[in-house]
Every structure is written in structure tokens, then in C-alpha cells.
Amino acid sequence: DAKTTQPPSMDCAEGRAANLPCNHSTISGNEYVYWYRQIHSQGPQYIIHGLKNNETNEMASLIITEDRKSSTLILPHATLRDTAVYYCIVRVLYGGATNKLIFGTGTLLAVQP
Amino acid sequence: GAVVSQHPSWVICKSGTSVKIECRSLDFQATTMFWYRQFPKQSLMLMATSNEGSKATYEQGVEKDKFLINHASLTLSTLTVTSAHPEDSSFYICSARDSESGGQPQHFGDGTRLSIL
Numbered sequence: 001d002a003k004t005t006q007p008p009s010m011d012c013a014e015g016r017a018a019n020l021p022c023n024h025s026t027i028s029g030n031e032y033v034y035w036y037r038q039i040h041s042q043g044p045q046y047i048i049h050g051l052k053n054n055e056t057n058e059m060a061s062l063i064i065t066e067d068r069k070s071s072t073l074i075l076p077h078a079t080l081r082d083t084a085v086y087y088c089i090v091r092v093l094y095g096g097a098t099n100k101l102i103f104g105t106g107t108l109l110a111v112q113p
Numbered sequence: 114g115a116v117v118s119q120h121p122s123w124v125i126c127k128s129g130t131s132v133k134i135e136c137r138s139l140d141f142q143a144t145t146m147f148w149y150r151q152f153p154k155q156s157l158m159l160m161a162t163s164n165e166g167s168k169a170t171y172e173q174g175v176e177k178d179k180f181l182i183n184h185a186s187l188t189l190s191t192l193t194v195t196s197a198h199p200e201d202s203s204f205y206i207c208s209a210r211d212s213e214s215g216g217q218p219q220h221f222g223d224g225t226r227l228s229i230l
Contacts, residue, residue, distance in 0.1 A: 034218060043119075043206045043221035044157065087156075100147065101208070101219055103157040 003027065004088045009108040012082075018075040020107050022088030025069040030092050033064060034101065035073045037084040044087065044103075047073065078111045085109075116140055117209050119222030126197065127230055133193045134225045136207030142187040143209035147219065148180070151204040163190040197229045 005023040012018040024033065032051050036044040048055055048062045050071075055062040061074040075082055087106040092099055116139040124132055136146055146163040161182055162170040169182035179201075181193040190209075194201050206224040211217045 036221075038157075041204075041224070041226075043117075043208075043223045046218045046220060049218055100159060100162065102159060103149075105156050 003090050003102075004104050006086070006088055006104065006107045008105065009110065011110050011112055012075075012078045014080060014111055014113050015077055018078040018082065018109055018111070020073040020075075020086050020088075020109060021070065022073070023070045024088070024090050027068050027090050028092070031090045032092070033062065033068075033071050034089045034091060035060070035062065036087045036089065036101075036103075037082075038087070038106070039081075039084045047086075078109075080111050080113060083109060083111045117207065117220045117222040119207055119225050121225060122223060123226040123228070125228045125230065128198050129196055131193055131195045132197055132227060133191055134205055134207070134227075136190045136192070136209065136222055138188045138209045138211075138220075141209075141211040143190075143211065144187060145210060146184060146190040147208040148182065148190075148192050149206045149208065151206060151224075157206060160192075165190075194227065197227070199229045202227055202229045 032049050034049040035047040038044045048057055048060050050062045050064055064071045085106040085108050087103050089101050118137045118139055120135045144165045148160045149157040150160050151157045159172050160175045163182045163184040165184045165187055171177045184190040204224050204226050208219045208221045210219045
């Protein structure tokens with residue numbers, strides 16, 4: 001079972017920042033937080049991952065709370081092409097059989113013109 | 114960046130036939146690949162973990178004789194849906210992780226849409 005909770009849907013105006021929350025209150029000390037997105041009829045696309053420090057790359061920023069029980073994915077300037085289902089997943093970085101990505105229901109982000 | 118290629122991207126076939134889907138890692142070696150299935154308006158469901166040179170590990174409820182997985186090389190895994198029926202119609206997606214870089218994320222193919230008539 002997925003170990004994360006996300007709102008089923010969110011709207012965001014084009015050009016504004018999109019902030020997608022994720023709760024992972026049962027996260028273990030050796031589990032990372034991964035974010036993927038899936039645009040309609042395509043395979044999931046990796047966005048970013050982190051352990052406890054905030055992370056930033058060319059696509060997004062990841063803010064993880066100090067207790068690591070929740071995180072927020074930030075798309076700084078959302079465009080229409082960012083409309084997708086966003087998945088927050090926790091997973092150990094190493095670890096054999098437990099090193100699987102288990103998808104929850106995700107958040108459908110609709111960017112409005 | 115890492116690329117995972119799936120073929121075919123879509124297939125339509127008659128009930129009772131077998132369908133093979135290929136998954137290739139194009140610029141990295143993958144000792145482990147993963148196969149997912151996704152029904153309309155649902156999330157991805159992990160079917161099995163494909164291990165190079167050994168048997169696949171299937172998730173609970175997935176029939177191993179129905180969904181044959183072969184991972185003969187470090188860059189290729191195949192999923193064969195045997196004696197396919199309309200209820201097997203779905204979006205099948207593979208994923209792979211660079212075996213040389215344990216910290217790297219999994220990358221996904223663009224999926225294969227299977228329609229059984």
C-alpha cells in the first residue's frame with residue numbers, strides 16, 4: 001500500500017507557483033521522498049527526490065518538513081504543459097525487495113489559462 | 114538523461130493471442146526492471162519485478178503463467194501476455210533503474226496500450 005496521502009485535485013493559474021502537498025507521517029529514517037508526474041497517456045516522469053534537506057532542480061523545488069512527515073513540491077511558474085497527475089512516493093534508496101516504487105492515487109494538477 | 118524505450122506503443126489483437134512487449138534501457142544497464150499496469154482513471158499497479166538472469170518476482174494476485182517476464186540481458190526485459198482476453202486490455206508501463214548508480218531514480222517508458230478485441 002502507498003504510504004502517502006495527497007489531495008485528489010488542485011487548480012493553479014498559469015504563471016503562478018503550484019504548491020502540491022504530501023503527507024507521509026509513517027516515513028522511516030532510511031526512506032526518501034520521490035515525486036513523479038504523469039501526463040495523460042504517457043509514462044511517469046521523474047521530477048525530484050530528497051531525504052531531509054530541501055532540494056531544487058530545473059523542474060521544481062522540494063520542501064521537506066523538519067520532522068519529515070510531510071513535504072511540498074513547488075513548480076515555480078506553472079504552465080499549461082504542467083497539467084498532469086503528480087505522485088508523491090516514499091522509498092528506501094537501497095534495499096532489494098523493498099526498493100520498489102508503489103504509486104498512490106496522486107494529485108491531478110490542472111493549470112488554468 | 115536516462116531513457117527507457119518500450120515497443121510497441123500500442124497494439125490491438127484478437128482474443129486468445131499472445132502479445133509480447135519489449136522494454137529497453139537505452140543508455141544504462143539495468144539489473145532490475147519493473148512492470149506496471151494501469152487501467153483508465155486509476156493509478157499504476159506494480160505487477161512484477163524483473164531480474165536479469167533470474168526469475169521475476171510477481172506481486173500478489175498477478176498470475177505468473179499469464180504474464181511471462183524474461184530479462185535476458187542488462188538492457189532488455191520482455192513481458193508476454195499469454196492468451197490475452199478483453200479484461201487484459203490496459204496500459205502497460207515498464208521502468209528501469211541504472212544498476213551502476215544505486216541512488217538514481219527509476220525511469221519509465223512511455224507505455225504500451227493493449228486492446229484485446
